[in-house]
Amino acid sequence: MDVLEAIRGLRVVRRYADRPLEATHLEAILNAGRRASSSKNRQRWDFVVITDRDGLRTLSEVGPYAGHVAQAAAAVALVYPSPSGEAPHSTNWDLGLASQNMILAAWSLGIGSCPITVYEPELARTFLGYPADHACEQLLVFGYPANPDDLTRPLRRGRRRPLGEIVHREHW
Numbered sequence: 001m002d003v004l005e006a007i008r009g010l011r012v013v014r015r016y017a018d019r020p021l022e023a024t025h026l027e028a029i030l031n032a033g034r035r036a037s038s039s040k041n042r043q044r045w046d047f048v049v050i051t052d053r054d055g056l057r058t059l060s061e062v063g064p065y066a067g068h069v070a071q072a073a074a075a076v077a078l079v080y081p082s083p084s085g086e087a088p089h090s091t092n093w094d095l096g097l098a099s100q101n102m103i104l105a106a107w108s109l110g111i112g113s114c115p116i117t118v119y120e121p122e123l124a125r126t127f128l129g130y131p132a133d134h135a136c137e138q139l140l141v142f143g144y145p146a147n148p149d150d151l152t153r154p155l156r157r158g159r160r161r162p163l164g165e166i167v168h169r170e171h172w
Contacts, residue, residue, distance in 0.1 A: 010104065013150050014068040014162075016143025020051060021073045023036040025109050030076070032105035035122065036098040039090035041091035045098055048077040048128050058127050059139060064134020072141035074117075077128050078103065082135045095138065102140055122165045 021029075030047055038044070050056055051074045059077075060070035069075055078095050103113045116139040118124045124136045145151060 003104070004081065004105050006104050008129070009152070009155075010107050011112070011153065012114045012152060012154070013143070013145045015146040015150075016068075016071050016112065016116050017146050018071075019073065019112065019143070019144060021142060025106075026051075026074060026112060026142075029102045029105050029111070032101040033076070033098040036094065036101045038094045038097070042063060042090075042094070043067045044080050044091045045095060046079045046130070046134075047098075048079055048130065050075045050077070050128075055127070057123055059124070061120065062124050062139065063117055066113065066116045066119075069116060069139065069141050071143070072114075073141050073143035074141070076142070077124065077130075078138045078140070078142045079128070079130045079134050079136045082133050099140055100139065102142075106142050110144065110151055111142050112150060113140055 016139075020050065026049070030049065033045075033047060050059060053070075056072055056075055058077075059075050060066050060068070078099065080091050080095060099115065103115075106113045118137050118139060121136065124139075125132075128136065130136060131147045
């Protein structure tokens with residue numbers, strides 16, 4: 001799939017078929033995240049992959065909008081070193097790039113995804129077991145859509161601001 005086609009067609013998917021991701025697909029998704037650009041090539045990320053159904057159910061409790069994690073085929077927790085006196089801006093940027101790479105790679109393979117905000121960080125830390133000097137504020141969930149039409153359904157009209165409304169040339 002062409003990158004621009006993937007970007008144009010990308011949709012968030014929250015309902016998943018009851019089947020695991022193919023191992024080669026999951027590896028391709030993770031490699032796409034690993035290959036993301038990173039400020040000063042620091043690669044300040046670790047990815048914790050959860051495919052166990054009980055684990056996915058536990059992670060569905062990390063926030064009020066995470067219920068569909070329980071039905072996903074996989075979740076990827078984005079774990080990074082907690083900022084210590086250093087502004088986290090570049091780490092946040094890097095995590096966003098890694099996330100978008102994984103989301104687009106999944107989409108190109110016919111796999112839906114949804115980003116999840118972690119509202120219960122202690123639950124995430126206890127379950128995932130990452131070190132005390134690290135943090136996890138986001139998960140990505142993946143799965144083959146329960147409805148294959150989700151991959152091709154038309155975009156909803158009026159959901160994105162027009163380009164002319166958000167682009168300023170040379171100055172505001």
